[in-house]
Amino acid sequence: xxxxxxxxxVVALVERLRARDVRALGRAVSLVEAGASEAASLLAACFPxxxxxxxxxxxGAAGAGKSTLVDRLAxxxxxxxxxxxxxxxxxxSPFTGGAILGDRIRFQGFTGDAGFYARSMATRGALGGLAxxxxxxxAVIEASGKDVILIETVGVGQDxxxxxxxxxxxxxxxxxxxxxDVQSLKAGILEIADVFAINxxxxxxxxxxxxELKASMGLxxxxxxxxxxxxxxxxTASTGSGVAELAEAIxxxxxxxxxxGRLEVRRAEQWRERILEMVRGELLRALRRSSLGEGELAxxxxxxxxxVENPYLVVPRLLAGIRGNFKLNDRG
Amino acid sequence: xxxxxxxxxVVALVERLRARDVRALGRAVSLVEAGASEAASLLAACFPxxxxxxxxxxxGAAGAGKSTLVDRLAxxxxxxxxxxxxxxxxxxSPFTGGAILGDRIRFQGFTGDAGFYARSMATRGALGGLAxxxxxxxAVIEASGKDVILIETVGVGQDxxxxxxxxxxxxxxxxxxxxxDVQSLKAGILEIADVFAINxxxxxxxxxxxxELKASMGLxxxxxxxxxxxxxxxxTASTGSGVAELAEAIxxxxxxxxxxGRLEVRRAEQWRERILEMVRGELLRALRRSSLGEGELAxxxxxxxxxVENPYLVVPRLLAGIRGNFKLNDRG
Numbered sequence: 001x002x003x004x005x006x007x008x009x010v011v012a013l014v015e016r017l018r019a020r021d022v023r024a025l026g027r028a029v030s031l032v033e034a035g036a037s038e039a040a041s042l043l044a045a046c047f048p049x050x051x052x053x054x055x056x057x058x059x060g061a062a063g064a065g066k067s068t069l070v071d072r073l074a075x076x077x078x079x080x081x082x083x084x085x086x087x088x089x090x091x092x093s094p095f096t097g098g099a100i101l102g103d104r105i106r107f108q109g110f111t112g113d114a115g116f117y118a119r120s121m122a123t124r125g126a127l128g129g130l131a132x133x134x135x136x137x138x139a140v141i142e143a144s145g146k147d148v149i150l151i152e153t154v155g156v157g158q159d160x161x162x163x164x165x166x167x168x169x170x171x172x173x174x175x176x177x178x179x180x181d182v183q184s185l186k187a188g189i190l191e192i193a194d195v196f197a198i199n200x201x202x203x204x205x206x207x208x209x210x211x212e213l214k215a216s217m218g219l220x221x222x223x224x225x226x227x228x229x230x231x232x233x234x235x236t237a238s239t240g241s242g243v244a245e246l247a248e249a250i251x252x253x254x255x256x257x258x259x260x261g262r263l264e265v266r267r268a269e270q271w272r273e274r275i276l277e278m279v280r281g282e283l284l285r286a287l288r289r290s291s292l293g294e295g296e297l298a299x300x301x302x303x304x305x306x307x308v309e310n311p312y313l314v315v316p317r318l319l320a321g322i323r324g325n326f327k328l329n330d331r332g
Numbered sequence: 333x334x335x336x337x338x339x340x341x342v343v344a345l346v347e348r349l350r351a352r353d354v355r356a357l358g359r360a361v362s363l364v365e366a367g368a369s370e371a372a373s374l375l376a377a378c379f380p381x382x383x384x385x386x387x388x389x390x391x392g393a394a395g396a397g398k399s400t401l402v403d404r405l406a407x408x409x410x411x412x413x414x415x416x417x418x419x420x421x422x423x424x425s426p427f428t429g430g431a432i433l434g435d436r437i438r439f440q441g442f443t444g445d446a447g448f449y450a451r452s453m454a455t456r457g458a459l460g461g462l463a464x465x466x467x468x469x470x471a472v473i474e475a476s477g478k479d480v481i482l483i484e485t486v487g488v489g490q491d492x493x494x495x496x497x498x499x500x501x502x503x504x505x506x507x508x509x510x511x512x513d514v515q516s517l518k519a520g521i522l523e524i525a526d527v528f529a530i531n532x533x534x535x536x537x538x539x540x541x542x543x544e545l546k547a548s549m550g551l552x553x554x555x556x557x558x559x560x561x562x563x564x565x566x567x568t569a570s571t572g573s574g575v576a577e578l579a580e581a582i583x584x585x586x587x588x589x590x591x592x593g594r595l596e597v598r599r600a601e602q603w604r605e606r607i608l609e610m611v612r613g614e615l616l617r618a619l620r621r622s623s624l625g626e627g628e629l630a631x632x633x634x635x636x637x638x639x640v641e642n643p644y645l646v647v648p649r650l651l652a653g654i655r656g657n658f659k660l661n662d663r664g
Binding site for chain 1: 372373375376379380383596599600601602603604606607608610611612614615616618619624629630632633634636637638639642643644645646647648650651
């Protein structure tokens with residue numbers, strides 16, 4: 001049924017990536033990331049092979065040591081015989097495109113390991129948003145047969161919170177002695193943590209930070225799921241100390257999620273957001289193709305900037321105009 | 333013509349805020365921020381009174397001292413006889429709602445000053461996005477007759493970059509000695525700076541940071557507008573040192589923007605993005621009202637999470653279904 005909607009090349013590509021062909025996987029990820037015309041059918045074909053992996057989100061401030069921690073976790077899961085995919089997102093960098101070379105250096109310990117695949121997102125300003133692009137890339141990687149997906153992102157701002165919410169388990173990485181920054185970071189990030197990692201815990205202030213975290217939780221700020229006590233694990237990613245304990249805490253939450261239908265509830269909530277995001281993106285694309293092409297838009301923007309046209313009156317008029325001649329993309 | 337589309341209460345509210353009634357301004361801002369049903373007509377009525385103010389965006393990492401710098405700048409403009417509005421955005425905090433009390437403390441030096449108005453954005457998860465909400469709030473404040481609008485936000489992530497791009501002049505605030513963090517921050521933020529402020533410049537490393545910034549600019553990273561050499565100003569917001577020089581650098585860029593139609597080009601680019609964002613938001617709202625209500629969406633999300641329904645096939649089907657029965661909000 002799905003195959004009937006797709007071109008032969010997409011079918012072949014998905015077959016190859018299912019057969020652990022790393023180059024096919026890389027090509028599929030690039031197509032999806034670029035929002036290519038094949039992306040919709042590719043994702044539709046990948047979807048049936050998703051939903052089984054453990055998806056772990058790792059977030060925290062820049063400089064918290066997330067990358068090293070992700071590398072350590074990936075290594076640990078590989079040693080336990082699990083296949084691993086990594087999606088690294090840095091929305092603050094417009095240059096992540098160049099990071100594909102950086103990936104080769106960063107993950108060179110995994111060279112030639114067919115059970116490991118990593119991708120940095122180079123999709124600042126991605127059509128449909130970075131969270132959607134990340135979700136799509138993660139889905140393709142998962143469909144290639146990975147048991148564990150690690151999603152790494154800088155933890156500030158709504159975009160990043162959205163990205164981490166793609167995960168089943170969210171690990172928030174904090175570092176002692178960040179002073180005021182932790183205060184402001186915590187506010188946004190406390191509520192999304194399923195597990196805390198205090199990294200670089202050999203630094204001064206680890207005790208104080210742990211106490212502070214536990215006090216905040218006592219105030220009820222971080223109880224994302226009632227009944228789960230968010231563990232605080234101390235790690236030193238550079239030496240690997242505490243990483244096994246972190247993996248154990250992650251497993252603990254994953255096990256807890258598996259009970260009483262909690263995982264289903266969480267994933268349904270995530271899909272609710274993702275479906276809305278997909279719909280929003282597709283609607284805009286359809287509109288751009290019909291009544292709001294690049295030329296019309298540029299001219300309209302110029303008139304608004306000049307004060308000649310009132311945008312708050314124009315936009316409703318524009319939308320009313322599309323009724324009836326709404327052309328939609330039926331591919332997919 | 334506009335008035336004919338609006339209810340009497342909106343007309344009265346706009347008249348009162350135009351007449352410098354602070355309570356009316358506060359009420360209008362709250363309506364817009366909350367996405368109330370009056371918001372569209374309110375904004376349409378405010379639009380003709382916008383476009384003349386100098387809009388300054390202030391961004392940088394948490395802890396860079398942006399708030400103090402904004403306070404100092406506001407004071408300086410007030411002393412020069414200019415009226416001032418402030419919009420402070422902290423997307424990393426879900427608790428900004430509570431910051432309205434904080435505002436009263438923060439801006440208490442301005443108590444009773446009718447030429448000053450400040451608002452913290454409490455709109456995490458705002459319908460239509462934080463950037464749109466910020467733009468709308470800024471427009472209402474500007475319509476109340478402010479000469480200068482200061483927009484303050486934490487400078488990480490696409491959301492925040494979008495917010496700063498509402499401004500005519502973007503000031504990026506950096507602090508010496510932030511080490512690796514500055515490296516990662518710089519990548520995303522260099523390209524949006526019209527003026528750099530090195531705040532807390534009494535700290536070690538100010539010379540190194542300035543040299544680094546200038547070297548990066550030499551590489552062409554930060555030349556947002558060809559022909560403008562981004563100035564680097566040293567400030568110590570806590571004492572007020574360098575703030576006059578910062579205001580001068582801002583004026584310098586504002587003057588440069590005024591030549592050869594550059595301001596019009598910049599504002600047209602901004603309106604291009606804002607119009608798209610408005611359209612996207614309105615389309616989604618219309619869809620939610622017609623074929624994708626809360627119940628349908630929740631049920632669909634559950635089926636997708638369970639693997640029963642393929643989202644990449646469902647979304648195009650959903651969109652095809654809305655053709656013809658698209659109900660739009662003609663208000664506004």
